[in-house]
Amino acid sequence: MHSDPNRRRFLKNAAYAGGGVLLGAAGFNQVSPWVWREGVAFEPNHSFWARSQAPRNPPLAGDLQVDVAVLGGGFTGLSAAYFIRSVSPQKSVAVLEAQGCGSGASGRNGAMLLTMTADRYMNFSSAPAMDKQIYDLTVENIRWLSSLSAATSIDCELETHGALQVLENAAQVKEAKEYVRQARALGMPVEFWDQPRIIETIGTQAYQGGFFDPHGGQIHPMKLVQVFKTAAERAGARIYENTMVESVEEGREHVLRTGDGHTIKAKSLVLASNAFSSRLGFFRNSILPVREYVAVTRPLSEQELIEIGWRRRVPFNDDRTEVFYLGLTQDRRIHIGGGTPMYSFNNATPGAGAASVHVSQLQHELARIYPRLAGMDFETSWDGVVDWSLDESPSVGSTGRHRNIFYGLGYSGHGVNLTSVFGRIIADLEAGCEAAWNRYPFVNARLDYVPNEPFRWLAAQSAVAWYQLTDSRG
Numbered sequence: 475m476h477s478d479p480n481r482r483r484f485l486k487n488a489a490y491a492g493g494g495v496l497l498g499a500a501g502f503n504q505v506s507p508w509v510w511r512e513g514v515a516f517e518p519n520h521s522f523w524a525r526s527q528a529p530r531n532p533p534l535a536g537d538l539q540v541d542v543a544v545l546g547g548g549f550t551g552l553s554a555a556y557f558i559r560s561v562s563p564q565k566s567v568a569v570l571e572a573q574g575c576g577s578g579a580s581g582r583n584g585a586m587l588l589t590m591t592a593d594r595y596m597n598f599s600s601a602p603a604m605d606k607q608i609y610d611l612t613v614e615n616i617r618w619l620s621s622l623s624a625a626t627s628i629d630c631e632l633e634t635h636g637a638l639q640v641l642e643n644a645a646q647v648k649e650a651k652e653y654v655r656q657a658r659a660l661g662m663p664v665e666f667w668d669q670p671r672i673i674e675t676i677g678t679q680a681y682q683g684g685f686f687d688p689h690g691g692q693i694h695p696m697k698l699v700q701v702f703k704t705a706a707e708r709a710g711a712r713i714y715e716n717t718m719v720e721s722v723e724e725g726r727e728h729v730l731r732t733g734d735g736h737t738i739k740a741k742s743l744v745l746a747s748n749a750f751s752s753r754l755g756f757f758r759n760s761i762l763p764v765r766e767y768v769a770v771t772r773p774l775s776e777q778e779l780i781e782i783g784w785r786r787r788v789p790f791n792d793d794r795t796e797v798f799y800l801g802l803t804q805d806r807r808i809h810i811g812g813g814t815p816m817y818s819f820n821n822a823t824p825g826a827g828a829a830s831v832h833v834s835q836l837q838h839e840l841a842r843i844y845p846r847l848a849g850m851d852f853e854t855s856w857d858g859v860v861d862w863s864l865d866e867s868p869s870v871g872s873t874g875r876h877r878n879i880f881y882g883l884g885y886s887g888h889g890v891n892l893t894s895v896f897g898r899i900i901a902d903l904e905a906g907c908e909a910a911w912n913r914y915p916f917v918n919a920r921l922d923y924v925p926n927e928p929f930r931w932l933a934a935q936s937a938v939a940w941y942q943l944t945d946s947r948g
């Protein structure tokens with residue numbers, strides 16, 4: 475199905491804009507990573523979710539030799555470690571995390587638990603039968619997350635009351651109706667909701683309709699990190715936190731060096747460093763690391779929720795290019811994220827002023843959706859870096875001269891569920907069992923080219939300008 479001018483097209487246009495400039499400057503594009511080196515630095519996670527971060531494990535205190543080194547302790551890395559130990563119990567697995575597990579996107583996100591991949595969400599590809607298979611795969615994974623949570627006895631507040639994508643205008647309503655018609659014909663139980671149903675469910679009159687997926691839901695992201703950390707350790711993986719990898723020397727046996735001067739030798743490397751991968755020189759030309767902001771209110775009383783009309787605990791996101799997403803915590807706080815995405819030159823940390831602009835945008839949007847909440851301050855806010863691929867398609871596979879680097883990335887803001895599907899695939903690929911997965915389009919998918927600086931920065935800026943233009947035109 476063809477969708478409105480949206481984020482997907484926006485990012486493509488940005489790439490083309492950057493690419494146009496690039497043609498005249500191809501040589502400079504090649505050398506620029508050596509001119510502007512990205513720093514390997516990490517910002518502490520001050521999110522609301524981080525209040526539930528488990529105590530950190532001690533850092534690596536000496537050199538190490540393992541079968542598999544997993545670089546990154548987010549959903550991808552922890553689930554891959556769990557699955558590798560389950561598939562290949564004879565292999566030693568060590569997870570190396572720069573800060574605490576969940577310090578990256580996994581502990582900072584918008585908590586929406588979604589089916590599908592970002593590029594196929596409410597959007598048929600040219601292979602609808604495959605879209606259905608991916609839908610089933612991701613629905614099944616949500617069930618599995620629930621059983622893993624039960625097995626670890628950690629309540630990650632997983633709720634599957636469905637997820638809603640709200641629609642702003644008549645064109646989106648028309649497309650959603652057509653998508654739902656085709657999807658239901660394929661056996662996907664998604665629904666189109668008209669405006670009265672939206673008002674009855676989430677209270678707001680800001681939207682004209684919605685696309686409802688009964689298999690979606692929401693989760694407490696950091697508690698899900700705890701589930702994976704516990705499961706991986708119980709399966710026999712060792713997890714080292716406050717252990718930053720500063721360099722990777724690729725080979726039949728990789729050599730990783732930490733900031734503390736320790737060396738890890740490993741036959742396989744799982745690169746689960748997501749939007750931070752380019753800092754180690756990986757996937758620089760596949761991923762645009764974009765920053766998004768999230769904020770949370772104080773707990774609302776039951777009466778306040780009744781007054782705004784959010785009657786069912788269904789999280790929702792809109793379908794604009796500058797997408798916003800909202801959900802409810804278990805103690806009835808509203809969290810809202812999204813708005814204008816931000817990219818700082820050379821993937822650097824933005825200055826302090828950036829946050830206030832983005833947080834007031836979130837405040838303004840919350841008041842637009844729920845006018846009764848106008849003027850309500852946020853209790854806290856934070857940012858996180860999203861690993862955008864230019865067409866929002868993810869990729870999981872193996873790379874490197876010896877095909878012994880395994881990775882999953884390009885989730886494009888749609889990774890809470892998909893990351894552990896990819897963790898499972900990584901374990902099978904690492905064990906040499908590719909057959910079950912090769913038919914999926916995301917396995918070893920080549921991601922569109924992202925230029926180096928300064929073209930990357932130019933592309934990102936032109937993309938943001940284009941977002942704002944298309945949204946203002948409705």
Ligand SMILES: Cc1cc2nc3c(=O)[nH]c(=O)nc-3n(C[C@H](O)[C@H](O)[C@H](O)COP(=O)(O)OP(=O)(O)OC[C@H]3O[C@@H](n4cnc5c(N)ncnc54)[C@H](O)[C@@H]3O)c2cc1C
Nearest residue numbers: 546548549550572578579580583584586719748858889890
């Ligand atoms: C603001 C925001 C909102 C989002 N909202 C949603 C949503 O509502 N629903 C949804 O489905 N998805 C959402 N996402 C996307 C989702 O959170 C991610 O796709 C997912 O968490 C990616 O997990 P990961 O493990 O691959 O990466 P990460 O969680 O980023 O983990 C990477 C880890 O690697 C570590 N690391 C990196 N480099 C090194 C190094 N050199 N040495 C050691 N450790 C290193 C980092 O510290 C980090 O912990 C959102 C993302 C963001 C940022």
